[in-house]
Amino acid sequence: MGSSFKQHSVIPGFGMTLGFTVFYLSLLVLIPLSALFLKTATMGWGAFWTTVTDPRVVASYKLTFGAALAGATINAVFGFVVAWTLVRYSFPGKGLIDAMVDLPFALPTAVSGIALTAIYSRNGWVGQWLEPLGIHVAFTPLGVGVALTFIGLPFVVRTLQPAIADLDPEYEEAAASLGAGRVQVFLRVICPGLLPALLTGFALAFARALGEYGSVVFISGNMPMRTEITPLLIISKLEQYDYAGATAIAVVMLLASFTILLGINTLQWRHVRRIHGRG
Amino acid sequence: MSIEVRNISKTFSGFAALTDVSLVVPDGELVALLGPSGSGKTTLLRIIAGLEEPDPGPDGRILFNDEDVAGRGVGQRQVGFVFQHYALFRHMSVFENIAFGLRVRPRGSRPSKAAIDAKVRELLQLIQLDNVGNRFPSQLSGGQRQRVALARALAIEPRVLLLDEPFGALDARVRQDLRQWLRRLHDEIHVTSVFVTHDQEEALEVADRVVVMNEGRIEQNGTPEEVFHHPATEFVMQFLGHVNLFRGRIEADHAVFGPWALQNTDPAKDGQEARMFVRPYDLDINTTEDGRPAVTATVTRIQAAGPTAKFELLDENSQPIRVEMPHDRFRAMNVAKGDRVFVSLKDARVYVEDYVI
Numbered sequence: 001m002g003s004s005f006k007q008h009s010v011i012p013g014f015g016m017t018l019g020f021t022v023f024y025l026s027l028l029v030l031i032p033l034s035a036l037f038l039k040t041a042t043m044g045w046g047a048f049w050t051t052v053t054d055p056r057v058v059a060s061y062k063l064t065f066g067a068a069l070a071g072a073t074i075n076a077v078f079g080f081v082v083a084w085t086l087v088r089y090s091f092p093g094k095g096l097i098d099a100m101v102d103l104p105f106a107l108p109t110a111v112s113g114i115a116l117t118a119i120y121s122r123n124g125w126v127g128q129w130l131e132p133l134g135i136h137v138a139f140t141p142l143g144v145g146v147a148l149t150f151i152g153l154p155f156v157v158r159t160l161q162p163a164i165a166d167l168d169p170e171y172e173e174a175a176a177s178l179g180a181g182r183v184q185v186f187l188r189v190i191c192p193g194l195l196p197a198l199l200t201g202f203a204l205a206f207a208r209a210l211g212e213y214g215s216v217v218f219i220s221g222n223m224p225m226r227t228e229i230t231p232l233l234i235i236s237k238l239e240q241y242d243y244a245g246a247t248a249i250a251v252v253m254l255l256a257s258f259t260i261l262l263g264i265n266t267l268q269w270r271h272v273r274r275i276h277g278r279g
Numbered sequence: 280m281s282i283e284v285r286n287i288s289k290t291f292s293g294f295a296a297l298t299d300v301s302l303v304v305p306d307g308e309l310v311a312l313l314g315p316s317g318s319g320k321t322t323l324l325r326i327i328a329g330l331e332e333p334d335p336g337p338d339g340r341i342l343f344n345d346e347d348v349a350g351r352g353v354g355q356r357q358v359g360f361v362f363q364h365y366a367l368f369r370h371m372s373v374f375e376n377i378a379f380g381l382r383v384r385p386r387g388s389r390p391s392k393a394a395i396d397a398k399v400r401e402l403l404q405l406i407q408l409d410n411v412g413n414r415f416p417s418q419l420s421g422g423q424r425q426r427v428a429l430a431r432a433l434a435i436e437p438r439v440l441l442l443d444e445p446f447g448a449l450d451a452r453v454r455q456d457l458r459q460w461l462r463r464l465h466d467e468i469h470v471t472s473v474f475v476t477h478d479q480e481e482a483l484e485v486a487d488r489v490v491v492m493n494e495g496r497i498e499q500n501g502t503p504e505e506v507f508h509h510p511a512t513e514f515v516m517q518f519l520g521h522v523n524l525f526r527g528r529i530e531a532d533h534a535v536f537g538p539w540a541l542q543n544t545d546p547a548k549d550g551q552e553a554r555m556f557v558r559p560y561d562l563d564i565n566t567t568e569d570g571r572p573a574v575t576a577t578v579t580r581i582q583a584a585g586p587t588a589k590f591e592l593l594d595e596n597s598q599p600i601r602v603e604m605p606h607d608r609f610r611a612m613n614v615a616k617g618d619r620v621f622v623s624l625k626d627a628r629v630y631v632e633d634y635v636i
Contacts, residue, residue, distance in 0.1 A: 170364065173353070175383075177330070179354045179380055179383055180354065180379070180383040188368075193368075274370065275415070
């Protein structure tokens with residue numbers, strides 16, 4: 001890169017498209033979010049601190065971030081398997097399975113929440129078999145995890161699919177010809193090659209799970225200190241006309257998610273930059 | 280380490296890529312598998328490597344030094360395989376790429392860290408890239424990448440080295456340099472090597488032996504001189520360099536092509552159609568008739584750049600003829616485009632159809 005900010009390019013429209021991008025992002029993201037901060041600022045530090053460190057709120061942070069992280073991690077592992085199967089093998093019904101992956105995207109989240117609750121409740125299809133084993137899913141933190149895993153799956157699968165399709169089998173053949181076993185090929189060649197896409201999928205699934213509301217409120221039972229997620233607390237504060245309190249919690253969540261996502265993206269940029277030899 | 284392939288066939292969903300191929304590669308030789316795309320040359324190479332399984336057959340064998348390796352996977356055959364598009368691991372430095380084959384060995388036979396370091400440095404020196412160990416493949420040129428890929432394959436001290444179109448993705452100049460370098464390298468390390476190419480010039484220049492393949496079969500296996508000067512089949516003749524085709528027929532003990540009559544060794548084929556192949560430099564051009572049998576033709580293009588002067592002619596039946604001659608003779612003759620010339624024959628190969636008309 002030269003020192004000049006704007007470089008002459010044969011592809012026209014840099015100024016216009018950048019202008020549009022900034023305008024559009026401001027309208028859609030920046031302005032609503034700054035309103036969040038402005039509203040929060042009306043309550044003063046003391047009140048802010050009391051609101052966001054209320055034990056009930058802190059418990060909800062733990063559940064939300066913990067369950068979202070668990071869900072995204074589970075998706076990273078099993079989404080990988082699903083994506084790998086869909087790209088590398090052909091079998092009857094593949095198209096159907098491929099389409100099914102998108103269902104958590106398409107279904108209204110409330111519907112999936114009710115469906116999951118029905119299945120995992122004490123006398124549901126799956127729940128009745130788990131119950132004798134002492135595993136309670138519905139109305140427990142585990143249920144929250146299940147819901148957040150459900151809604152995050154497509155993100156991992158859809159980001160990994162093109163990356164796996166791009167991964168030339170030649171790399172595996174080269175590694176095998178050099179004497180690497182299957183596990184070594186997987187750990188040393190395939191995984192690092194797919195890491196950027198996997199991180200992106202993980203980050204998307206994680207971000208989606210943090211903001212999820214609809215599917216969780218049904219299966220969690222919303223018991224204070226136990227199965228309340230942060231978005232639910234924000235909603236209940238809004239219902240009590242405590243707008244400043246709601247935005248205060250929202251600000252904390254926003255900053256925390258932004259920091260985590262920025263961290264994941266930085267990791268990914270670093271990896272990609274190394275592969276493409278810049279910097 | 281000699282390689283022997285016996286009665287190997289390979290079918291891909293109904294398409295016969297190889298049909299009953301047998302081949303011996305003597306120890307320490309550099310052999311080229313030459314053929315057009317779809318001739319089965321890469322499939323044969325991959326079967327030798329163990330990257331592809333041949334069709335099961337009672338007589339099919341793959342032997343390294345008389346030891347059957349057909350049952351072993353690619354990792355157990357100890358072959359160095361070099362891919363056309365390098366297949367270097369993008370997330371590893373050049374050093375790590377070369378060290379890969381040593382690092383993945385089971386703990387018992389894995390060399391010490393110092394030994395791996397020394398081995399990689401030695402290989403970097405061998406490929407004349409001492410200073411790029413810390414770089415990543417994306418920071419190297421195509422020629423450098425291919426040399427790194429070769430070093431990576433050599434690191435495991437392979438019993439045989441197999442190269443799939445090793446220069447195919449490189450531009451003309453780098454190709455030329457790299458193939459001469461490969462020849463010198465082979466003279467240094469003497470590992471039995473097989474490389475696949477569709478470039479006849481490359482095969483003739485680099486290899487000790489050239490195996491010409493077509494449609495899943497071996498057409499000819501010989502030294503570069505043999506395949507070039509004594510092609511066994513029409514295909515080999517046509518594939519190795521430009522060639523002029525003349526149609527004629529056998530009349531008694533002669534093969535007759537217009538004004539030219541050649542002694543035919545097999546009079547039993549009287550009346551059959553014959554085809555004559557003539558290399559452009561085996562034709563001669565004169566501006567005046569000198570008594571030799573000649574075809575008259577018109578010059579349509581002269582291309583005097585390059586090692587020889589090349590002529591494109593049209594004979595009286597509007598058949599194109601290519602002729603090449605040395606520059607000094609071209610200058611002495613003073614021919615121009617549009618001139619009428621007399622084409623005479625210095626050498627030719629005649630092939631007689633196997634069927635009776």
